[in-house]
Amino acid sequence: MGSAAKVAELRRVLQAEGFPTAELIRLRGPTRVIINSRTPEEIAVSVAAELITVRNAAPEAGP
Incomplete structure (x- = not known):
């Protein structure tokens, strides 16, 4: 929920906080x-x- 611009801003903030790119892609x-x-x-x-x-x-998931 929220706009694509809001999600992009959240990604920028989280990246600045040190979150790994692999995790940000999942957002x-x-x-x-x-x-x-x-x-x-x-x-x-x-x-x-x-x-x-x-x-x-x-x-x-596996067995």
Whole structure:
């Protein structure tokens, strides 16, 4: 959540604080689910959809 500019600024701040680039690459935002709405309920659903998308795209853990 938040604008792409806000996420870029957060990356700059974290990099200045010494966070490794590999970790900064993992930072995501805003959600990539386009809902054209601003109600809290619909935003919550879009965040949940983003979480499910990321989880399902991750390689499965071993046995």
